[in-house]
Amino acid sequence: MPHPSQRHPTSARIRRPLAMMGVVGSLLATSTSAALADDRPLRSIDPGHGTDKVVVAHRGASGYLPEHTLAAKAMAYAQGADFLEQDVVMSKDDQLVVLHDRFLDRVTNVAEVYPERARDDGRYYAIDFTLDELRRLSFSEGFTVKDGEQVADYPERFPLGKSHFGLHTLSEEIEMIQGLNHSTGRDVGLYVEIKAPWFHQSEGKQVSRAVLETLKHYGYVAHDDNAVVQVFDPNGLKRIHDTLQPEMKMDLRLVQLMGETSWDMTFQPDAEGKLEPYDYDWMYQEGGMQRIATYADGIGPWKPMVIEDSSTRDDIKVTPMVEEAHAQGLIVLPYTFRLDEGRIPDWASDYDDMLRAFFVDAKVDGVFTDYPDRAVQWLKQHGDAL
Numbered sequence: 030m031p032h033p034s035q036r037h038p039t040s041a042r043i044r045r046p047l048a049m050m051g052v053v054g055s056l057l058a059t060s061t062s063a064a065l066a067d068d069r070p071l072r073s074i075d076p077g078h079g080t081d082k083v084v085v086a087h088r089g090a091s092g093y094l095p096e097h098t099l100a101a102k103a104m105a106y107a108q109g110a111d112f113l114e115q116d117v118v119m120s121k122d123d124q125l126v127v128l129h130d131r132f133l134d135r136v137t138n139v140a141e142v143y144p145e146r147a148r149d150d151g152r153y154y155a156i157d158f159t160l161d162e163l164r165r166l167s168f169s170e171g172f173t174v175k176d177g178e179q180v181a182d183y184p185e186r187f188p189l190g191k192s193h194f195g196l197h198t199l200s201e202e203i204e205m206i207q208g209l210n211h212s213t214g215r216d217v218g219l220y221v222e223i224k225a226p227w228f229h230q231s232e233g234k235q236v237s238r239a240v241l242e243t244l245k246h247y248g249y250v251a252h253d254d255n256a257v258v259q260v261f262d263p264n265g266l267k268r269i270h271d272t273l274q275p276e277m278k279m280d281l282r283l284v285q286l287m288g289e290t291s292w293d294m295t296f297q298p299d300a301e302g303k304l305e306p307y308d309y310d311w312m313y314q315e316g317g318m319q320r321i322a323t324y325a326d327g328i329g330p331w332k333p334m335v336i337e338d339s340s341t342r343d344d345i346k347v348t349p350m351v352e353e354a355h356a357q358g359l360i361v362l363p364y365t366f367r368l369d370e371g372r373i374p375d376w377a378s379d380y381d382d383m384l385r386a387f388f389v390d391a392k393v394d395g396v397f398t399d400y401p402d403r404a405v406q407w408l409k410q411h412g413d414a415l
Contacts, residue, residue, distance in 0.1 A: 080408050080412035080413075080415055082388060082393075082395050082408055082412065082415060083111050083112065083362060083394060083395025083396075084109070084110050084111050084112070084395060084396060084398065084401050084404045084405050084408065085110065085111065085112040085113075085114055085220050085362060085395060085396065085397045085398070085401075086102070086105030086106075086108070086110035086112065086113045086114060086398070086401040087114055087364065087365050087366075087397040087398055087399050088101065088114055088116065088129060088399070089101030089102040089104065089105045089113060089114070090102075090104035090105040090108055090110075090399070090400070090401055090402070091186075091399040092183075092186060092367065092368060092369070092398075092399035092400040093186070093187065093400075094187050094194075095136065095168055095169055095170050095187055095194050096129060096136065096170075096171065097115075097116065097127045097128060097129060097136075097168075098168060098194040098195075098197075099197055099201070099202065099205060100194065102202060102205065102206070103205070103209070105401050106206070106209050106215075106217055108401045108402035108405060109401065109402065109405040110217065110401040110405065111217065111218065111395075112217065112218045112219065112220040112257070113202075113206060113217060113218075113219065113220065114220045114221075114222065114397065115199060115202055115219060115220070115221045115222065116128060116129045116130075116222045116224050117199050117221060117222065117223055117224060117236070117240055118130075118131055118155045118156065118224045118225075118229075118236070119155075119156060119229055119234045119236045119239065120155060120156065120158060120159055120160045120163060121156060121157055121158055121159050121162075122159045122160055123234065123239065124159075124160040124198060125198055125199040125200070125236070125239055125240060125243060126155060126160065126163060126196055126197070126198055127196070127197055127198070127199055127202055128155055128196065128224075129224075130155075130224070131154055131155060131156065131224060131225055131228055132152045132153060132154060132155070133153040133154070133155055133158070133163075133166065134147075134152060134153045135171050135172065135173075136168055136169060136170070136171050136172075137153075137166040137167060137168050137169070137196075138166055138167045138169075139153040139158075139166055140153065142165060142166055143158070143162070146158070156229070156232055156234065160198070163196050164196060166195070166196060167193060167194065167195065168194040168195055168196060169189050169190065169194065170182065170183065170186050170187050170188075170189055171183070183369050185369060185370070186369070199221075199243055200243060200247075203219065203243070203247050204247075206219065207247065216255060217255075218255035218256060218257070219244070219249065219256040219257070220256075220257045220259065221240060221244065221256065221257065221258050221259070222258075222259045222261075222286070223236055223237050223240050223258065223259075223260050223262075223265065223269075224236075225261075225262065225294075225295070226260060226262045226264075226265030226268070227262050227264065227265060227295060227296050227297060227304070227307075228296075231304065237260075237265060237268065237269055237273060238273055238277075240258070241258075241269070241273055241274065241277055241279060241281075242277070244256055244258075244279075244281065245277060245279055250278070250279050250281070251279075251280055251281075252280045252281065252282060254281065256281055256282075257281070257282045257283075257284055257327075258281050258282070258283050258284070259283070259284035259285070259286050259329055260283075260284075260285070260286060261286040261287075261288055261294055261295050262295045262307070263285060263295075263307065263309075264297055264307075266283055266285055266324060266325060267324045269283060270283055270324040270325070271324065282326040282327070283324065283325045283326055283327075284325060284326065284327040284328065284329050284360070284362070285312075285321050285324075285325040285327070285328050285329070286328075286364075287309065287312055287328055287329060287330040287331065287334060288309055288331070289309060289331070290306055290307070290308050290309045290310055293306045295307035295309075313334075313350075317353075318350075318353045318354045318356070318357045318359060319357055321354075321357070321359065322357035322358060322359055325359070326358075326359065326360060327354075327359050327360030327362065327394075328354055328359055328360070328361055328362075329361075329362050329363065329364055329397070330350060330361065330363050330364075331363065331364060332363045332364065332365070332366070332374075332387070333374075334348060334350055334363070335347065335348055335350055335351060335361070335363050335387065335391050335393060336348070336374075336376075336386055336387065336390070336391055338374055338375075338376075340374070340376035341375075342376055342378065345376065345386050345390050347390055347391045351391050351392055351393055352392075355392075360394045360395075361393045361394050362393065362394055362395040362396060362397060363387065363393055363396060363397070364396075364397035365397050365398065365399065366380070366383065366384065366387075366396050366397065366398035366399070366400070366404065367398070367399050367400070368380050368399070368400050368403065369399075380400070380403055381403075381407055384396065384403075384404060384407045385407075385411070388407075388408075388411075388415055389414070389415065
C-alpha cells in the first residue's frame with residue numbers, strides 16, 4: 030500500500046476533509062454515550078454534498094472502470110467522493126502496489142505473460158514478482174475462467190480486453206490525489222487497506238510498517254490528517270495501534286474491517302505455529318464493540334451485518350451493531366454498495382432505496398461504493414433529512 034517520494038507542499042491542506050474520526054479519540058477517553066457519539070462531527074470541511082456523511086470510492090469508480098486503476102481513481106475524484114480507497118500489497122522487491130488481492134490472476138493477464146510462475150495452489154501471487162515484472166501486466170475488470178474462456182464478474186461493466194490499464198504504486202496514487210487536491214482546491218482523503226498483514230509476515234515482509242512509512246513521508250501523521258488505515262486482520266491492526274504508530278510517532282485513524290470466520294480471509298498461527306483461520310465471532314457478541322474501541326476508531330462491516338438480508342420492504346431489520354458501535358464512539362462505514370444485477374438486496378426497491386435505509390434507518394456514517402457518483406448525488410438530494 031505505501032510508497033514514498035517527497036512530502037507534497039500541499040500536505041497540510043490534505044489533512045482535514047473529514048474530521049471523521051478526528052474527535053473519536055477524545056470521545057473514547059471521555060464517554061461511551063450514544064448521545065455524544067451521535068453529536069460528533071465527521072468532517073471539518075463541507076465536501077459539497079451538504080452532509081457530514083462519508084462516501085468512499087471502493088477501489089475507485091470501479092463500477093465504470095477497472096478497479097484500482099488510476100483512471101478509476103481519477104473518475105471517482107471527479108464524481109465527488111470524499112475518500113478514495115487503496116488496497117495495498119507488497120512486491121518481491123518490497124514495493125507497495127495498489128491491488129485488491131494477494132493474487133494477480135483475477136484482474137491481469139499474468140497466466141499468459143508468466144505461465145510458469147504459479148504456486149502449487151495454481152494462483153499467481155503479487156509477492157512473487159518484482160515491480161518491473163508487475164508493470165508488464167495488463168489489468169482488466171475482474172473475471173473467472175470458465176471452459177478456458179475469461180468471463181467477466183460484472184458483464185455490464187467495462188468490457189474485458191478493451192483499452193490498456195496497468196498497475197501502479199501507492200506513492201503514485203498518493204501523488205495524483207495530492208496533485209488533484211492542489212489543482213482543484215478540494216481535500217479528498219486516502220482510505221488505505223493493508224491487505225493480509227499475516228500473509229506478508231509469513232513471507233518475511235513488513236507491509237504494515239512500510240505503509241505507515243509511506244503515509245508519514247507524504248505528510249499523513251496525526252489523528253485529524255486526511256488518511257484512514259483499515260485492516261481485516263485484528264492482530265495486524267492491534268500491532269499498528271499498540272506498537273508501530275507509537276514507535277513512529279504517528280496517530281492515524283484506524284478502522285477494523287469485519288468479516289466472517291467462514292470466509293477464511295485472515296489466519297493466525299496456532300500453538301504449533303501452523304496457520305489457522307482467525308475466529309471473528311467475538312466481534313458480534315456482547316462487549317465486541319467495546320473491545321474494538323480499545324484499538325480502533327471505527328468499524329467496516331459487511332452490509333448484511335447492519336441490515337439483515339431477511340428484511341422486507343415493510344420490515345427493515347436493523348441490527349444493534351451501529352447503535353452499539355456509536356455508543357463506544359466508533360464510526361460505522363459498511364461495504365459494498367453496488368448497482369449491478371443481483372447486488373441490491375430484495376428488500377430494497379433500487380440503489381437509492383438501499384442508501385436511504387442505511388443512512389436513515391440504520392444511521393451509518395458513510396458507505397463504500399463502486400458508484401460514488403450515485404451516493405454523492407443521493408446525499409445532495411436527501412442530506413438535509415439526515
